[in-house]
Amino acid sequence: MTTIKNEDTIVALATPAGVGAxxxxxxxxxxxxxxxxxxxxxxxxxxxxxxxxxxxxxIVTGEGELIDDVLVSVFxxxxxxxxxxxxxISTHGSPLITQKIIELLLSENLRIAEPGEFTKxxxxxxxxxxxxxxxxxxxxxxxxxxxxxxxRNQLDGLLSQKVKQLREMLINTSSFxxxxxxxxxxxxxxxxxxxxxKRIDDVINEIDKLxxxxxxxxxxxxxxxxxxxxxxxxxxxxxxxxxxxxxRAIVSEIPGTTRDVIREEVSIxxxxxxxxxxxxxxxxxxxxxxxxxxRSREAVKISDVVLLIGDVEQKFSDDLEEELxxxxxxxxxxxxxxxxxxxxxxxxxxxxxxxAITGExxxxxxxxxxxxxxxxxxxxEKTAVVSxxxxxxxxxxxxxxxxxxxxSTEGGxxxxxxxxxxxxxxxxxxxxxxxxTTDDILNNIFxxxxxxx
Amino acid sequence: MTTIKNEDTIVALATPAGVGAxxxxxxxxxxxxxxxxxxxxxxxxxxxxxxxxxxxxxIVTGEGELIDDVLVSVFxxxxxxxxxxxxxISTHGSPLITQKIIELLLSENLRIAEPGEFTKxxxxxxxxxxxxxxxxxxxxxxxxxxxxxxxRNQLDGLLSQKVKQLREMLINTSSFxxxxxxxxxxxxxxxxxxxxxKRIDDVINEIDKLxxxxxxxxxxxxxxxxxxxxxxxxxxxxxxxxxxxxxRAIVSEIPGTTRDVIREEVSIxxxxxxxxxxxxxxxxxxxxxxxxxxRSREAVKISDVVLLIGDVEQKFSDDLEEELxxxxxxxxxxxxxxxxxxxxxxxxxxxxxxxAITGExxxxxxxxxxxxxxxxxxxxEKTAVVSxxxxxxxxxxxxxxxxxxxxSTEGGxxxxxxxxxxxxxxxxxxxxxxxxTTDDILNNIFxxxxxxx
Numbered sequence: 081m082t083t084i085k086n087e088d089t090i091v092a093l094a095t096p097a098g099v100g101a102x103x104x105x106x107x108x109x110x111x112x113x114x115x116x117x118x119x120x121x122x123x124x125x126x127x128x129x130x131x132x133x134x135x136x137x138x139i140v141t142g143e144g145e146l147i148d149d150v151l152v153s154v155f156x157x158x159x160x161x162x163x164x165x166x167x168x169i170s171t172h173g174s175p176l177i178t179q180k181i182i183e184l185l186l187s188e189n190l191r192i193a194e195p196g197e198f199t200k201x202x203x204x205x206x207x208x209x210x211x212x213x214x215x216x217x218x219x220x221x222x223x224x225x226x227x228x229x230x231x232r233n234q235l236d237g238l239l240s241q242k243v244k245q246l247r248e249m250l251i252n253t254s255s256f257x258x259x260x261x262x263x264x265x266x267x268x269x270x271x272x273x274x275x276x277x278k279r280i281d282d283v284i285n286e287i288d289k290l291x292x293x294x295x296x297x298x299x300x301x302x303x304x305x306x307x308x309x310x311x312x313x314x315x316x317x318x319x320x321x322x323x324x325x326x327x328r329a330i331v332s333e334i335p336g337t338t339r340d341v342i343r344e345e346v347s348i349x350x351x352x353x354x355x356x357x358x359x360x361x362x363x364x365x366x367x368x369x370x371x372x373x374x375r376s377r378e379a380v381k382i383s384d385v386v387l388l389i390g391d392v393e394q395k396f397s398d399d400l401e402e403e404l405x406x407x408x409x410x411x412x413x414x415x416x417x418x419x420x421x422x423x424x425x426x427x428x429x430x431x432x433x434x435x436a437i438t439g440e441x442x443x444x445x446x447x448x449x450x451x452x453x454x455x456x457x458x459x460x461e462k463t464a465v466v467s468x469x470x471x472x473x474x475x476x477x478x479x480x481x482x483x484x485x486x487x488s489t490e491g492g493x494x495x496x497x498x499x500x501x502x503x504x505x506x507x508x509x510x511x512x513x514x515x516x517t518t519d520d521i522l523n524n525i526f527x528x529x530x531x532x533x
Numbered sequence: 534m535t536t537i538k539n540e541d542t543i544v545a546l547a548t549p550a551g552v553g554a555x556x557x558x559x560x561x562x563x564x565x566x567x568x569x570x571x572x573x574x575x576x577x578x579x580x581x582x583x584x585x586x587x588x589x590x591x592i593v594t595g596e597g598e599l600i601d602d603v604l605v606s607v608f609x610x611x612x613x614x615x616x617x618x619x620x621x622i623s624t625h626g627s628p629l630i631t632q633k634i635i636e637l638l639l640s641e642n643l644r645i646a647e648p649g650e651f652t653k654x655x656x657x658x659x660x661x662x663x664x665x666x667x668x669x670x671x672x673x674x675x676x677x678x679x680x681x682x683x684x685r686n687q688l689d690g691l692l693s694q695k696v697k698q699l700r701e702m703l704i705n706t707s708s709f710x711x712x713x714x715x716x717x718x719x720x721x722x723x724x725x726x727x728x729x730x731k732r733i734d735d736v737i738n739e740i741d742k743l744x745x746x747x748x749x750x751x752x753x754x755x756x757x758x759x760x761x762x763x764x765x766x767x768x769x770x771x772x773x774x775x776x777x778x779x780x781r782a783i784v785s786e787i788p789g790t791t792r793d794v795i796r797e798e799v800s801i802x803x804x805x806x807x808x809x810x811x812x813x814x815x816x817x818x819x820x821x822x823x824x825x826x827x828r829s830r831e832a833v834k835i836s837d838v839v840l841l842i843g844d845v846e847q848k849f850s851d852d853l854e855e856e857l858x859x860x861x862x863x864x865x866x867x868x869x870x871x872x873x874x875x876x877x878x879x880x881x882x883x884x885x886x887x888x889a890i891t892g893e894x895x896x897x898x899x900x901x902x903x904x905x906x907x908x909x910x911x912x913x914e915k916t917a918v919v920s921x922x923x924x925x926x927x928x929x930x931x932x933x934x935x936x937x938x939x940x941s942t943e944g945g946x947x948x949x950x951x952x953x954x955x956x957x958x959x960x961x962x963x964x965x966x967x968x969x970t971t972d973d974i975l976n977n978i979f980x981x982x983x984x985x986x
Contacts, residue, residue, distance in 0.1 A: 095556065096626065099673055100549035101651070101986035102557060104623070132587040134606050146685060148672070153587050153606065170557070170621075173549065173986070174673045176681050198554070219601070220552055220627045228629050232599060533554035533626070 089115060090193035091185045093178050094532040100173035105181055106532060107190065108166040108198055113154060115188045116167045119181070120152055126167065131156035139169070139181050147184070148177045162198050163205030196529025200522065203514060210514025210525070211239045214468055217529050218301060225350030226300040230467050239471065240513050242464035246286055246478075247509045253279040254502045257495045273489060276498075280486045283505075287479045290466050296454045297467030299384070303345070303352030304453040307380045309404060310389030311397055315418040318436035319389060320344065320357050326442055327353070348446050351453065356383070380407045385452045387445075391419040392426035414448055470525075471512050478508035542568060543646035544638045546631050547985035553626030558634055559985060560643065561619040561651055566607060568641045569620045572634070573605055579620065584609035592622070592634050600637070601630045615651050616658030649982025653975065656967060663967025663978070664692045667921055670982050671754060678803030679753040683920055692924065693966050695917035699739055699931075700962045706732040707955045710948045726942060729951075733939045736958075740932045743919050749907045750920030752837070756798070756805030757906040760833045762857060763842030764850055768871040771889035772842060773797065773810050779895055780806070801899050804906065809836070833860045838905045840898075844872040845879035867901055923978075924965050931961035 089109025095102070107116055117126045122137025129135060133154055139147040151170040160166040171177050186192065194200075196217070203213045211234055218231035233239075256276055308316050327346035344355045358376035380386055386408055390396040396415060404413055417430035421437045432448055434441030466472050485501035510516040542562025548555070560569055570579045575590025582588060586607055592600040604623040613619040624630050639645065647653075649670070656666045664687055671684035686692075709729055763769050780799035797808045811829035833839055839861055843849040849868060857866055870883035874890045885901055887894030919925055938954035963969040 092554075094554040094626075095548040096551040096553035098549040098551070099983070101545075101547040101559070101673070101983055103548065104555060104557060106554070132589075134585040134587060134608070136585075136612075145682075146689065148685070149688075151606075153604075155587070159589075168623075172669065172672050173547075174675055174681070176675055176678070177672070180681075216625070219625050219630070220554070222627055222629055225629070228627070228633075229598075232601070235602075236599065530552070530554055530626075 089190050090197055091182055091190045092193040092198070092532040093182065094168070094198075095173070097175065099175065103171050103173045103175075103178045105169040105171065105178055105185075106166065106193075106198060107169070107185065108160070108162040108164050108193075108201060109190075110165060111190070112165045112167045113156075115185060115190055116152060116169065118188055119184050120150070120169075122152070126152060126154050129154045131159055139171070139184070141184060147180050148172055148174075150181075158205070158207075161207070162201040163207045164201060193531055194526070195531050196526030196533055197531075199529060199533050200526045203522075209237070209240050210517065211243070211468075211471065211512060212237060213514070214470070214525055216533060218467075220530070220533065223345075224300075224303070224347045224352045227303075227352065229350075230297060230300040230465055233463075233465060234467065238462065238464040239466065242286075242290065243509050243512050246283055247506060249279070249283050249286070250502060250506050250509065253283070254499065254506065257499045257502060273492075276489050277486055280482050280489065280502075284479055284482050284486070287475050287482070290464065291472065291475055291479070293463070293465040294467070294472050297465040298469075299454050300351060300465075301467035303354050304385060304449070305354050305356065305379075305383045306385045306387060306449065307356045307358050307376075307383040308387045308389060309358050309376070309380065309400065310387075311394065311400070314389045314391040314394070315436050316357060316389050319387075319416070319418055319434070320355060322436045322439060322442060323355065326439065327446070349450060351450060353449065353453075377407060380404060383408055384412060385449055386413045387416050387449075388413050389416045389418055390428065390430070392417060392423040392428065393419070395428055396430070412452065414445070414452060416445060470521075474508045474512045478505040481505035481508065542643050543650055544635055544643045545646040545651070545985040546635065547621070547651075548626075550628065551626075552628065556624050556626045556628075556631045558622040558624065558631055558638075559619065559646075559651060560622070560638065561613070561615045561617050561646075561654060562643075563618060564643070565618045565620045566609075568638060568643055569605065569622065571641055572637050573603070573622075575605070579605060579607050582607045584612055592624075592637070594637060600633050601625055601627075603634075611658070611660075614660070615654040616660045617654060646984055647979070648984050649979030649986055650984075652982060652986055653979045656975075662690070662693050663970065664696070664921075664924065664965060665690060666967070667923070667978055669986065671920070673983070673986065676798075677753075677756070677800045677805040680756075680805065682803075683750060683753040683918055686916075686918060687920070691915065691917040692919065695739075695743065696962050696965050699736055700959060702732070702736050702739070703955060703959050703962065706736070707952060707959065710952045710955060726945075729942050730939055733935050733942065733955075737932055737935050737939070740928050740935070743917065744925065744928055744932070746916070746918040747920070747925050750918040751922075752907050753804060753918075754920035756807050757838060757902070758807050758809065758832075758836045759838045759840060759902065760809045760811055760829075760836040761840045761842060762811050762829070762833065762853065763840075764847065764853070767842045767844040767847070768889050769810060769842050772840075772869070772871055772887070773808060775889040775892060775895060776808065779892065780899070802903060804903060806902065806906075830860060833857060836861055837865060838902055839866045840869050840902075841866050842869045842871055843881065843883065845870065845876040845881065846872070848881055849883070865905065867898070867905060869898060923974075927961045927965045931958040934958035934961065 087110060089107065089111040091105060091107045094104045094106040113126050119139050119141070120126060120137050121140050122135045126135065131154060135152045135154070136149070137152065138149045141147065148171045153168040155166040157164050169181060171181060199213050199216050202208050203210060215231045215235035219228065219235055222228035222231050253276065256272060256279065308320060310316050324344055324346060327348045346353050346355065356379040358379050386404055388396060388401060388404060401413070414432065415430040417426065417428055417433040418436055420433045420440060421435040432441055432445045434445055466475065481501045481504040485498050485505065488497045488501065507516050540563060542560065542564040544558060544560045547557045547559040566579050572592050572594070573579060573590050574593050575588045579588065584607060588605045588607070589602070590605060591602045594600065601624045606621040608619040610617050622634060624634060652666050652669050655661050656663060668684050668688035672681065672688055675681035675684050706729065709725060709732065761769050761773060777797055777799060780801045799806050799808065809832040811832050839857055841849060841854060841857060867885065868883045870879065870881055870886040871889055873886045873893060874888040885894055885898045887898055919928065934954045934957040938951050938958065941950045941954065960969050
């Protein structure tokens with residue numbers, strides 16, 4: 081298990097930085113209520129307040145200077161987000177005021193919360209499990225309806241429930257093997273071999289089902305990379321512009337994504353598509369152009385979908401198509417024939433025929449893009465979906481251990497060997513929900529949070 | 534009085550836009566509680582909740598889709614910010630989530646709040662007066678300790694109290710005149726002339742005291758414009774850099790301030806100084822340079838303080854000084870002799886001698902800048918200070934009416950004339966605190982607010 085160091089009382093601004101109508105400062109830990117009481121003047125002491133009540137009053141320094149009038153909400157353990165005594169101070173939305181109040185609290189021996197520490201404490205105090213904690217940051221960062229729904233699904237515990245159910249199945253199977261171990265010295269016939277294999281297979285099948293949701297889960301969580309490739313003058317830019325106009329363009333900036341290939345983000349049916357307008361991927365002697373080509377190649381390599389664009393006047397380039405296939409695999413390519421407004425019957429074969437002028441065929445293009453991106457499977461809101469690579473890795477390791485256990489069983493190996501691998505599988509599953517974890521795993525997860533969550 | 538149209542129930546995001554740990558949506562109006570109840574699923578109905586209580590639950594669409602788990606605070610009239618039934622919904626800090634919840638509420642016939650509408654309702658419901666409402670936006674936008682303190686002072690009602698006290702004095706004086714009016718036809722001797730003049734003078738004196746705080750009030754609210762002017766190579770830039778290092782540089786961006794003259798903002802003893810590094814104000818034939826000169830001149834004109842910088846090697850330019858005097862008036866100029874690290878005794882006269890290398894004299898420069906900016910008067914935290922030009926205008930109009938009333942009295946005019954001007958003065962004072970107001974005044978004030986406040 082992990083080190084619990086939540087004897088500290090922590091404080092952080094919980095609302096986005098900047099000027100607004102109100103701001104909220106969060107305090108959590110054993111001394112939360114008594115510390116805020118030191119700087120809060122209201123009709124009654126917070127220490128006498130019931131949980132889940134709101135109190136009007138003022139924040140005043142030791143020297144009697146009034147900082148702000150505030151609303152203070154009191155939450156008593158275990159009925160708070162963190163599971164600890166907590167206080168939320170709602171102030172006028174001025175960075176100066178929140179800074180002064182936080183400084184005051186720091187001078188009363190509170191410390192600034194680490195990123196994600198409130199949620200980490202919620203996890204350490206068993207308010208939520210690890211997949212739910214991870215979902216918190218995904219919910220906050222969700223930028224499309226689909227990703228929000230996916231993260232909510234995880235926050236609501238659908239994945240946890242499924243993983244717990246698989247662990248249950250494994251524990252029952254283990255007890256089978258352990259029963260056998262207990263009687264091993266008595267040389268009892270290994271009657272349960274087939275039954276054991278069947279049970280292991282059942283869990284493997286369930287894990288496979290979960291693993292198969294990952295491509296969908298990843299897509300709704302992270303979006304779909306789409307590269308637009310084609311010879312000059314086939315209307316790549318017009319097509320991009322039409323898509324931006326028709327779909328719901330997402331304007332928010334993503335920190336850390338600066339690449340020279342033009343990238344636009346759009347939401348089509350709630351799914352995030354990241355469109356890369358590539359300069360071209362053909363070999364060139366020109367140095368600057370070479371650089372462009374190498375960037376375009378990179379864009380194609382990371383793409384989930386490649387739009388190979390041609391037009392009614394010129395055939396698709398076979399060379400280009402071949403190169404794309406080696407870069408990304410043929411099943412990711414959509415051949416888009418543009419400019420059908422100019423000539424209805426070109427006799428050129430394509431997956432979809434469009435006009436970036438009239439918009440004809442664009443809906444069909446969207447449908448094909450979506451199908452390529454998320455596959456044919458559809459998941460209901462009640463299906464557990466894996467969208468996090470950590471969970472995917474844990475599940476894969478669990479499956480590997482189970483396959484070894486199965487082979488050992490088939491090979492008539494002793495129960496001790498089988499038991500070890502079953503336990504490994506169990507541990508891998510436990511890691512997903514955080515019942516087995518390390519400081520490194522936790523730090524890695526919570527460092528991705530913002531401060532105040 | 535003004536049109537009250539707060540039968541609507543309004544909603545707005547109250548925390549700054551963007552991603553954060555939590556976001557708060559504010560709802561206020563007669564249907565606030567019942568409307569949120571329609572989309573909130575908790576342990577009990579909010580309609581059954583007591584005021585100032587917090588409730589954990591989920592926001593769910595009509596189709597049963599879970600949007601987020603939330604904390605909902607209930608405030609019952611008149612004990613809320615607006616004086617109406619109000620609800621605050623604390624969600625995960627995702628723009629998508631807050632947008633969806635606000636959309637849900639809009640579909641339940643709420644409408645988006647206008648800028649400042651929550652505070653406007655607080656004013657219309659007599660929770661605060663107009664100077665306090667105006668202070669709310671100043672508190673939020675305050676960028677230095679001093680401006681925050683000044684706005685708090687006003688929010689706490691110090692100016693209102695003073696204005697109410699002056700109105701009280703005027704009402705007593707009016708009753709004096711009206712008494713006289715009642716007996717006018719009985720041709721009673723106008724015995725109270727001196728007494729009346731004395732009373733009017735008393736109010737004028739008090740108004741003068743308030744008016745005299747305006748230069749201080751404006752400085753702490755808006756900051757001090759400082760232009761740095763001097764011949765090339767006197768060390769203007771080094772001095773600017775030293776000041777930035779020594780004072781507390783303010784990093785936040787101010788929207789809408791793009792000018793080519795370099796502007797830096799620093800806080801010295803809690804007062805905001807806006808430093809303009811001018812290219813030079815001397816005439817030039819070069820077109821581009823001319824443009825720079827004209828910008829520099831503008832910077833000097835709007836300056837409250839001009840630092841005329843010279844160095845120990847070269848005398849201050851008399852021409853430059855003359856030009857500055859015509860642009861800004863001599864009492865705004867501080868002559869700063871730089872580079873005293875090179876030569877201690879230069880024999881050149883200056884207001885302050887400094888070294889931008891060793892820092893010698895900089896503290897003294899700060900002291901002089903502060904004295905020039907806010908004058909010699911010092912105000913305690915309990916002094917009412919006028920910092921808003923609207924208040925200043927109202928006070929000036931009140932004073933003008935009183936001066937007319939005084940002249941009429943001295944001139945032996947009939948009481949009816951005097952009464953009219955006394956009533957005008959009263960109205961001007963009432964306008965400050967909003968007891969007399971118009972839609973235009975209110976719209977002008979509240980349009981400066983952000984939405985959600």
